[in-house]
Amino acid sequence: MENHPKPRLSTVQVLKAKYFPFSTFLEANLGNNPSLVWRSILYGRETLLKGSIWRIANSDSIRIREDNWLHNFNLSSRHFEALQERGIRRISQLLEEGRTWNLPLLRSILGNHLAYRISLVPIRATGSDLFAWSGSKDNVFSVRSAYFVALEGLQQNTVRNPFPLFWNLIWKLDVPPKIKLFLWRVGHQSLATRDNLGKRGITCVLEYPVCGSARKNQAHLNKAWKELISNLLCATVLAARNCIIDLIQVSSQQNQFGHRQSSNRHWILPPESTFKLNCDAAVYAHLDKWGLGSVIRDHNASVICCQYSLQDGIPDIPLAEAATILQGISAALSAGFERLIIESDSLLIVNELNRSGTCFLSCHDIICKVKQLARNFVSCIFAYTPRSNNRLAHSLANLRSNGNGRLPSSLYSIALLYR
Template sequence: MVAKQAWNIVQNPNSLVAKLMKARYFPHSSLFEASLGYNPSFAWRNMWHARQILSLGCRWRIGSRDNIQVMHDPWLRGSADRWVPSPQPAGDVAKRILETPLVSSVREDKVVWEEERNECYSVKSGYKLVMRYIIGSDKYHVAGNWNGIWKAQAPHKAQHLLWRLCRGCLPTRCQLLERRVECNLNCPVYDVATEDELHIFFRCAVARDSWCAAGLSSVLHNAAYQQSNAIDRIFAVCSNESGDNVHKLQSNSVSGTTEEDLVRWEKPALGWVKCNVDVAFLSGSGRTSVGVCFRDNSGQFMAGMTQWQQTVISPVEGEAWALLLAMKEARHRGLDRVQFESDSQVLIEAIHMKRRGNSDFLSIVHDILSIMSSFLNFEVKFVRRHANSVAHNLPRAANSWSSFHRFEIIPLCIEHLIVNEMQRNGDTRIPLGIPDPRWVGVWGYTFYPRIELGWVWGNPIFIDLGLGMAKSTLAPPRCHAYQKLLTATTRIILKLPFVNYIRT
């Protein structure tokens, strides 16, 4: 609780209490560098000790970079050491430095608390940090399926009773004797046995009658529940119950119906544009890629964009960054009635609730809200992954292009997805999205007849008769031999007489 007061001083340096403390105890330094001083007050003495908790979980959020001392302040991300150890850091530290994102939405340097999602200190997270780092909670940790207890289909008071049993908090006679309470160890009901947790819950005659009356006699007779102590037996029962619940859900599911059948992309209303956004984290390359796709009210492809940067950020930060770039792209193209869809529920909830905080994520959300306040017809909506498949695939192919790339025609990596979604929405037109004055139609895009040639590596190869060019939904080509196959196929097909007839 005292650490909370120290946190308020750090976050609100212009408050009266912060100015008073700074003038009295650390006029030429920060709270983290202050000394105890001569004849300190009781409040300052406690704050001075509590700041050790803050120093374990705080780091500097990089903004203007005017107030951070690179070699003295904690600013590296992650649970490992947040300080740069030397001017010539080791390889792993150098990698962390290079992967540190510089978020344009963050404009000032600020101390943040890494133990909370909103990066604001709370007494609960401070207590957990103390248990983990100062007291050394490994000494008090009991291994086991603790989540199984809290996920069990049982009343809260029953879950709490099981937790107390596994933590040794029940006042059995064995536990009382360990705490130097003089008592008889024998069970008052079954006088021969010693009263411990295993006896009370599983071996006592009264307990066994209760299990049978509840229709749970399998707990007593099942070979999987014959552990030698009560804790392991409780964990086994909870784990088995969780598995049974999953099996029941699977057996009760509608046969032949998949999530892809139930959840699909929907066209926007007349006069609106729909923009799907997503982010991809390419393992091994250290890149974060964004994909954006605009479609009109008929489902036709309008424009797209990909962008990647050589940095590693959290998933929610990546989703927020993708949505911010999509809104800036819509503003650049002069679109004013756009419905943005993302598969990040955390992001959409943060926007709808207008959350504030110190984190980089909420700083990006603040910029998103600022743009939405200027464009009243910008809407955001959460959708499932299957309804966001086009934007999901686009950033994964971003490495094939420059760090920032705009599309005016449909990339081959998403063309088949757009065709499928148009057909599901009742549109049988097949868009190619290639402007050509000879073939421009009502929708402003080119539509050519096709001849399907076959399949290579699970991707259809077809020929567009209007262009006289073989294409495939595979992008980019996997090898030089694959490209040669397309070229040779084109030359053969174009020599066929019926092709020339169709083209003329």
């Protein structure tokens, strides 16, 4: 935050020169006589800050109280005041040389429990502090994810919808969108009835022209509303019934012609001279531990080696999945394999390993190490596989013990399913 890079776009340069010439956008104020554009941008900044998180590196730019840098928990005002009494206002003051947490200092101020939880926050080994988007799983900003972050904040400040299941059913109806919108407007009493128009200051005759006596308000639509909802629900149930019948008929025809596949053989054999590494992780929140499991098999489905271990702490899921892949690929490299297929049931991590560019995930350093190790193979492919195809690695991660090399006898039956 000390060095402010020069914006590339001319529009941004104008805004920076006028509203925040000596600070960053995150620290900018409304200023004197702001334009409507600048007001709108600052209004959207609240959503940006709410859905963002700092990835810690040198921490010169991250403020302890004002910035969002903690994962899945927050410090209380009492803890912030205790840090400020010591003169600690930036994350860099909580780190030792070598980019590691100063645990003795944290324990003396915050206690053992909070010091331990803070020590689990990952620190980037290289680069500078990174401002990442936490509103989506892949930490990549999109208007869609920002909408849900803003909607979540709006729902926290308003009365909760007493009929969420009812409206979910309405939005899922197989009818034109204009009918769904009409139903929503009826339910929220926002139709352009004469009564509502009068409330908005529009002059009109309030008597209903059909009966000539009553006011034309929402009550006139109650009967039609109930009949329309009833008919739509009946039509939806009937369509679902017909769909189920069609699926049953198609399934019976496939079974009749022998198209049904065995449910035991999900895992696909790798090509000859190629080995396949399957990885998985498991988190035990009640034990404050997490498990890693990886297994390497050849083209005959023979288990070459496996690893499983139990670690202290509760990392976020992407970090745990990436650490398991790093454990497995390191073992494959030590064994001297040249061609490797790495399968994981974490689509997020697999996509990140196949993607080029900056990684915004908390497991940035692990992703970089895995990519670096992958260059040592003649061929190394990262592929996604569903949990049903990853049963052996999943079972290893759930053993809650440590082991290396040999497959436990309790898992022989699972390994034999793929022979």
